[in-house]
Amino acid sequence: MKYRHTFHAGNFADLHKHVTLLALLAALKRKDKGFLYLETHAGRGAYDLSNPTAETAAGIGRFCAAAHSAAELRQYAALLAQLRAQHGNPRFYPGSPVLAVHELRPQDRAVFIELAPAEARALEHALDPAADANARLRLERGDGFERLRAWLPPPQRRGLTFIDPPYEETMRDFERVTAAIVEALRRFRTGIIAAWYPIKDEREIAAWRAGVARRIDCETLASELWLYPRDSRVSLNGSGMLIVNPPYLLAERMHVWLPELQRQLDVGHEGGTSIQIAPAGAS
Secondary structure, eight states: OOOOGGGTTTSHHHHHHHHHHHHHHHHHTTSSSOOEEEESSOTTSEEEOSSOOHHHIIIIIHHHHSOOOSHHHHHHHHHHHHHHHHHTOTTEEEOHHHHHHHHOOTTOEEEEEEOSHHHHHHHHHHHOGGGOTTOOEEEEESOHHHHHHHHOSOTTSOEEEEEOOOOSSHHHHHHHHHHHHHHHHHHOTTSEEEEEEEESOHHHHHHHHHHHHHHOOSOEEEEEEESSOTTSSSSOOEEEEEEESOOTTHHHHHHHHHHHHHHHHOOSSSOEEEEEEEOTTOO
C-alpha cells in the first residue's frame, strides 16, 4: 500500500467526511432500534498531529480557530475537544472509526475492515474491542470491497455502510466503489451508503456520478466541497460524499453547515460547495 493517510489526517477532506458521518449517525439514532455501522476501509482509527503538516494546518488548524454557528460544526468541535481531553493529548485526532464508536449506543453494532497489516494493528489498539463488554465491535483484516458481502444485510435491518478507499489507482477504485454500491443495494436496498471520493478532475467526477446513476434506482445526494478550481493541477481540489438513501432533512442541514465549513477553510482560491439530490429513477 503506497497511500498513508497519516500524511493527510486532519485535512479539509477529513473535516467534510467526518462532519457528514456524524450527521448520518445522528439521523440513524433518531429511532431506538439498533443499526449496523460497516466501514470498508477503516485505516488506523486515530492519529497524533504533534507534527502538523501544511494540510493539517489548513484543515483542522483553521477549523479549531474558527467560531462555529451550525449545530453540526459545533457538535464536531465539541466531540474533538472531548476526545482530546480523554486521551490527555491536545493533538489527538480521531479518525472515522473512533468517531463512530463514540456515537454508538448499546443496541448498535460496528464492523471495521482494514487490509494493510500495520494499519489494522493500529486500529485494534485505537478501538481496543476487548474492553467492550457488549461485544459491539468487530475488526477484520481484509479487502473491504469483498468483505462487504459477508455483512449485508444486517440482522438489525438498519445500517450505514461507509466506503472510503485510498484511491491509489483512481479509476480502478472508482469502478470498485460503484460495484460496491450496487452490491450493497442488491443485498440491503434500504440501507444508507456513504462513499467518499476525491475531486481532482471535473470530467471524471461527472462521468463517474452519471455511471452510478445509471446502475442504481435509489435517491442519492452528492455533497461536494472544493478549495481550488475543480480542474486545477493540485493534488486534491475538493472532497465529495455520495450518499445513497440519504436520511430525511440531511440535505437541508447540509445547505447550512457545508458553506460555513468552506468559508472557514477558504484558502483564497475559487472554492465552493454543491449539494445535489437525484431522486430514484432520475437516470
